[in-house]
Amino acid sequence: MGGNQQFEGVYAREASILISFHWEGRRHRERLAIAPTTANLRAAARLRDQIVKAIEIDKFTLDDFATHFPDSAYLRKVGGPVGATFEVVVENWLTVVGQDLAATTVKEYRNTLARHFQPDFDQRQIASISYEELALHLAAKKIRSGKTFNNIMTPVRGVFAYALKTKRISIDPTLEIPARQHQKAKPDPLEVHEIELVLDHLRKRDSSQWLNYFEFAFFTGLRPSELIALKWSSVDFLRKRVTVESARVRAVDKDAKTHRSRDVDLQSRALAALKRQKAHTFMAGEHVFHNPATGLRFFDTGAPVQDCWRPTLKAVGLRDRDAKQTRHSFATMCLHAGMNPAYVARQMGHIDTRMFFEVYSKWIDGQANDREISKLDALFSQSHGAKSL
Missing domain, CATH: 1.10.443.10 (Intergrase catalytic core)
Structure with a gap:
């Protein structure tokens, strides 16, 4: 999409989005590791508006900066805080949802996350995990069944939605990963x-x-x-x-x-x-x-x-x-x-x-279908009988 600017202070790059704003006497151009789609550009614009408004009332902190831009070179320069890891957010989410879900469901979610996501992402700052990384990670698993894919995605969607609500991340990358269609197994009863x-x-x-x-x-x-x-x-x-x-x-x-x-x-x-x-x-x-x-x-x-x-x-x-x-x-x-x-x-x-x-x-x-079909048979039977007279 090149460098075309569609929103103030928001710039599309080939595979990411830049957000520009002034804070603490300097101009920041920070990268969001998400594809520059129209929907993502709008989300980035909303994020920039939130940041700018927080700066205007002196409510934007280094912790906020680290949450939104965990891989920023500026953080490494000033020795900024480390954001919450994927592992920490997983545990917090399981604790919260465990108040309403059955123990077996929580156990199943925990096992799914441990098997499919935590070995690779546990120690990563959750805000640094991009859509592209998740998409490639899932593609490498070669999951053919739509039902299995959706079941695997259910808990990780919950984790990122929780991270968004608790302001650990600015944009939920799982929203760009659509659910797959699958055909529900039909009954196969015994006669x-x-x-x-x-x-x-x-x-x-x-x-x-x-x-x-x-x-x-x-x-x-x-x-x-x-x-x-x-x-x-x-x-x-x-x-x-x-x-x-x-x-x-x-x-x-x-x-x-x-x-x-x-x-x-x-x-x-x-x-x-x-x-x-x-x-x-x-x-x-x-x-x-x-x-x-x-x-x-x-x-x-x-x-x-x-x-x-x-x-x-x-x-x-x-x-x-x-x-x-x-x-x-x-x-x-x-x-x-x-x-x-x-x-x-x-x-x-x-x-x-x-x-x-x-x-x-x-x-x-x-039985109703059989009765309806018999009506058509009866019609043709009557027609054939009339012709033979």
Whole structure:
């Protein structure tokens, strides 16, 4: 963009922006390591206005200068202060967001930052990290999945947004890195005869607890994290329902996904599975389902998948899919049976029923679509009949 000036005291360079202002008897021309796009030039102009106004009322300090221009030669000359490092801002941000987020989420954010950003940026002043550095850093990782890329970016966006709010940086470089589009995985439920294949195979296993676990899963639609957290105190045999109020994610107990408890009515096969399970764990602890191999509650959702679910699918000749398909299978069975979609959505814990209709529209519309297609067939059938007369 050359040296064309679009805003007072702001100059575009080939790969950066210069800001010019007078402070403490001298003229400063300081560089911002961001691309000279129109949006960035506007942001630089706003920053310059803030600096100029602060100087006018004698509120601009050397600390402020270091925050905005951490790599300035002027700082090295006068022995100016060192700005906050990326590591320090990460810890401060995690402390703040940890007041509102689940412990598992904070742990996941910490692990993501430690794996993908901190080895390279920890000791850097966060204000010195440019858009170009972040973009090249991410490009070098060759992340193909849009979902994975967005998940990696979530905590680092939070860190830089926090740094901007706390005036550690002047411009957030992550705003120039767009989120990637990705296609959400569609439900891959089992057909009714496939469910029976799975359950028949589980009846032949040494422990009937696996049969109880998966039959209950298929006929309640609980999430795997809710299944392993279910307690006997939440089971009401008289009213034939269970109250879902907690989940276990990455070995940590937490509130249910929506932070709201819900009552799930027990269909006869789900109720029968619970009654059989009662003989195994009712007197052995507070949780309904235990790992048959250890006799203890499930540590996480890994054991049901690795020890039972995937080996069973392979044994009965079904394609591999994740264990959450028991939940999708429940939803589609209910819809095939003609149950009210709004009732099914409540049973499954969907606060926003629009999402339920979006996810399962294929099955909700199925019979209606068949009826509409038959109308067109009937029209052509009548037309053909008339011509043959």
